Amino acid sequence: GRRDPPAVLLQWKGRGSTDNLKEIMLGRCFTYTEMVNPELRKDCLKIWETFKNAFISKNPCNITEQDYQPLMELAAHPILCNKTLLWSKTNELAHKYTKVQGNFLTLEDTLLGYMADGLTWCGNPSSSEMNYQSCPHWRECANNPSSVYWKMASRAFAEAACGVVHVMLNGSISQPFGNSSIFGSVEVHHLNPKKVHLMKIWVMHNIGGQPSDSCSGSSIKELKSIIEGRNIAFSCEDDHRAVQLIQCVGNPEEPACRVCR
Numbered sequence: 069g070r071r072d073p074p075a076v077l078l079q080w081k082g083r084g085s086t087d088n089l090k091e092i093m094l095g096r097c098f099t100y101t102e103m104v105n106p107e108l109r110k111d112c113l114k115i116w117e118t119f120k121n122a123f124i125s126k127n128p129c130n131i132t133e134q135d136y137q138p139l140m141e142l143a144a145h146p147i148l149c150n151k152t153l154l155w156s157k158t159n160e161l162a163h164k165y166t167k168v169q170g171n172f173l174t175l176e177d178t179l180l181g182y183m184a185d186g187l188t189w190c191g192n193p194s195s196s197e198m199n200y201q202s203c204p205h206w207r208e209c210a211n212n213p214s215s216v217y218w219k220m221a222s223r224a225f226a227e228a229a230c231g232v233v234h235v236m237l238n239g240s241i242s243q244p245f246g247n248s249s250i251f252g253s254v255e256v257h258h259l260n261p262k263k264v265h266l267m268k269i270w271v272m273h274n275i276g277g278q279p280s281d282s283c284s285g286s287s288i289k290e291l292k293s294i295i296e297g298r299n300i301a302f303s304c305e306d307d308h309r310a311v312q313l314i315q316c317v318g319n320p321e322e323p324a325c326r327v328c329r
């Protein structure tokens with residue numbers, strides 16, 4: 069079966085396309101357009117076909133932005149002002165938080181992010197099938213189908229932001245702001261200063277762990293100068309309490325989590 073391929077077919081180092089990719093993505097598209105955001109009128113079958121055409125029968129190391137352009141246009145939809153939450157290296161915490169605090173939207177709360185979250189996909193030039201055996205790891209080639217997709221979806225999400233933009237960063241790693249992350253290399257540079265007037269950073273630290281960097285560290289200072297240089301006001305807060313309370317669910321006895329701290 070396809071779960072146990074002959075070793076000779078494992079041409080790439082990354083995981084192969086997710087089994088039942090079509091059913092999962094179509095199902096997510098219908099769930100999104102019927103239940104999550106029911107005002108949205110989208111043709112999910114057409115979206116699936118357009119998605120597939122971006123990478124099927126193509127070299128998975130040579131995917132271009134043009135390949136995904138038709139999908140980006142088809143799947144675009146408006147995003148409310150002041151609700152955007154960006155993140156870097158805080159995937160799990162950011163999404164736990166938005167699930168509880170319904171007033172924020174991450175890219176996964178838009179159609180493009182919702183459909184693709186956690187999935188893998190690629191094709192190859194010699195067939196019109198998905199490659200279920202292996203797909204290029206981003207270290208093998210940057211222009212692989214998922215990296216180009218996330219880059220483009222993230223750029224569109226940043227371009228659509230307006231009002232105040234919040235960002236959750238990880239203060240338990242040495243560089244909470246990494247200028248080669250998607251946040252640092254794509255989103256920061258595609259916020260529109262005519263629409264976005266303030267970026268509010270939350271630097272979160274693992275409860276009970278050693279903080280590695282904070283709002284006063286050099287990494288955040290670099291981000292501050294980039295943002296202010298783009299004429300967007302900047303603020304930073306360590307361990308925003310509402311987010312910390314989410315971390316406290318799993319660590320109620322830690323000093324930071326006690327009611328009388």
Ligand code: C8R
Nearest residue numbers: 154155156157158175176181185186218222249250251252
């Ligand atoms: N964003 C980027 N990548 C995303 C993503 C998303 O919303 N959702 C998923 N699952 N991924 P990181 P970063 C996957 O290094 O590079 C947007 C992709 O495989 O912790 O700064 C989002 O709006 C991708 O390669 O963060 C957010 O603000 C990794 O997760 C930034 O971009 C990226 O994880 C986060 O991108």
